[in-house]
Amino acid sequence: MEFTACEDIESPIEYVFDQVTDFPTFERSIMRRGGDVERVAGGDAAAVGTKWRVNFRMRGKERTVAGQIVQVDKPNGLTIEVKSKNADGAMVVELVALSKARTRLIVIAEAAPKTIPAKLFFQSLRFARAKTDSKFKSLVAGFAKDVDKKYRA
Numbered sequence: 001m002e003f004t005a006c007e008d009i010e011s012p013i014e015y016v017f018d019q020v021t022d023f024p025t026f027e028r029s030i031m032r033r034g035g036d037v038e039r040v041a042g043g044d045a046a047a048v049g050t051k052w053r054v055n056f057r058m059r060g061k062e063r064t065v066a067g068q069i070v071q072v073d074k075p076n077g078l079t080i081e082v083k084s085k086n087a088d089g090a091m092v093v094e095l096v097a098l099s100k101a102r103t104r105l106i107v108i109a110e111a112a113p114k115t116i117p118a119k120l121f122f123q124s125l126r127f128a129r130a131k132t133d134s135k136f137k138s139l140v141a142g143f144a145k146d147v148d149k150k151y152r153a
Helices: 013-020 023-032 116-127 129-152
Strands: 002-009 036-041 051-058 061-073 077-083 087-099 102-113
Touching: 002 129, 013 077, 013 087, 013 102, 013 129, 023 036, 023 051, 102 116, 102 129, 116 129
Parallel strands: none
Antiparallel strands: 002 102, 036 051, 051 061, 061 077, 077 087, 087 102
């Protein structure tokens, strides 16, 4: 299953890359929502091999996922692989400089189930594809709007 979102941001590509790779902020955001984030390897900078372990509650069960940066092309984007016992996925963030002060943000998230319960869950997402796709696009749009506000401030 794959989701794609594209947003234009009125900020230079270097600034947008810095915001996309502001991992401490993302970690705090997960913790505010009740998750537990542990950085297993790497520092605050975006580097291949940086790893996280995230524990959270979803659909009444404790879930654990492991994320790892597998590719960094500063300032054009990065790829993060995500693995769990039920599914594997990847998130690709691409940045395209449209001008010196304008950047296109493209986010591609894909996931594949590994177990039968995960296949059933993904099937339910397929049935609600329009709603799930809309929610993903609104999350990316909200992030782009926040980056734009921070840059103007």
